[in-house]
Amino acid sequence: MFTVKIAKIIRHSKNIATICFDREIPSYPGQFVMFNLFGYEEIPLSLSSPNSVTVKAVGETTEAIVGAEFDKVGIRGAFGKPFTPSNNSLIIAGGIGVAPLKYLYDFLKTRGYDVDVIYGAKNFEELIWVEEFKNAVFATEDGSFGSKGTVLNLLKDLRVEKFDKIYCCGKEEMIKEVYKLLKAKNCLIKAEFSLERYMRCGIGVCGSCVLKNGLRVCRDGPVFKGAELEDLF
Ligand SMILES: Cc1cc2nc3c(=O)[nH]c(=O)nc-3n(C[C@H](O)[C@H](O)[C@H](O)COP(=O)(O)OP(=O)(O)OC[C@H]3O[C@@H](n4cnc5c(N)ncnc54)[C@H](O)[C@@H]3O)c2cc1C
Numbered sequence: 001m002f003t004v005k006i007a008k009i010i011r012h013s014k015n016i017a018t019i020c021f022d023r024e025i026p027s028y029p030g031q032f033v034m035f036n037l038f039g040y041e042e043i044p045l046s047l048s049s050p051n052s053v054t055v056k057a058v059g060e061t062t063e064a065i066v067g068a069e070f071d072k073v074g075i076r077g078a079f080g081k082p083f084t085p086s087n088n089s090l091i092i093a094g095g096i097g098v099a100p101l102k103y104l105y106d107f108l109k110t111r112g113y114d115v116d117v118i119y120g121a122k123n124f125e126e127l128i129w130v131e132e133f134k135n136a137v138f139a140t141e142d143g144s145f146g147s148k149g150t151v152l153n154l155l156k157d158l159r160v161e162k163f164d165k166i167y168c169c170g171k172e173e174m175i176k177e178v179y180k181l182l183k184a185k186n187c188l189i190k191a192e193f194s195l196e197r198y199m200r201c202g203i204g205v206c207g208s209c210v211l212k213n214g215l216r217v218c219r220d221g222p223v224f225k226g227a228e229l230e231d232l233f
């Protein structure tokens with residue numbers, strides 16, 4: 001573990017914040033770090049840029065990260081398999097699943113690649129970086145911004161066949177539905193999904209993040225190709 005200083009904390013809403021480090025972590029989009037706010041449990045967080053993580057408060061540790069002021073944290077990583085960059089791609093983001101996809105989006109755009117974005121959240125407050133995503137369509141469950149509903153409503157009407165790569169991250173229920181839809185449209189071969197599981201070691205040793213098909217989210221993922229998830233959904 002090494003210690004990094006906090007350069008700034010951006011509060012997007014009452015329960016979402018981006019923690020910016022004073023230096024970059026060598027990494028690729030889709031990789032995660034084991035993040036230790038001293039005095040709390042160490043937790044996995046995707047990098048939302050080479051020098052930041054973006055966190056939603058859901059329990060004790062994430063509430064402390066989003067709510068507290070602190071000037072340094074412990075980091076292990078970056079770990080895990082990243083996304084495969086491609087031109088002419090589609091990003092599908094649900095809720096805080098947008099974090100690793102923002103890193104990917106910036107990575108692809110700085111290389112001049114075309115990227116479309118479908119991004120949904122519970123409400124407008126939980127949609128972040130709205131201004132920064134171009135070629136983007138949005139959905140909120142309460143209809144406070146964009147289409148009323150979920151990313152699935154937007155995805156159903158889209159000709160996904162035209163994209164060379166499709167990236168997805170969000171809640172497991174959403175990933176499952178996107179997976180089924182892409183399978184029905186014969187597009188799974190181009191798809192990559194970022195999954196979450198409870199993690200302890202982050203490096204493939206302890207077994208706490210093993211999927212029912214035997215793959216470890218920390219080591220074999222968190223980004224998986226569509227075909228690797230065949231037995232899971
Ligand atoms: C590879 C990876 C990348 C992640 N990236 C991010 C990120 O970029 N931003 C972010 O905000 N969160 C991310 N998470 C989820 C984050 O690690 C959990 O929200 C966090 O560990 C919860 O800790 P807690 O003490 O706040 O909540 P807890 O008290 O541990 O849990 C609160 C609630 O959240 C549920 N929960 C806990 N961990 C997870 C999990 N891994 N997946 C789904 N539900 C969970 C619990 O079942 C419980 O209902 C990621 C998880 C993984 C595995």
Ligand code: FES
Binds near residue numbers: 201207209
């Ligand atoms: S977290 Fe220990 S094996 Fe994945």
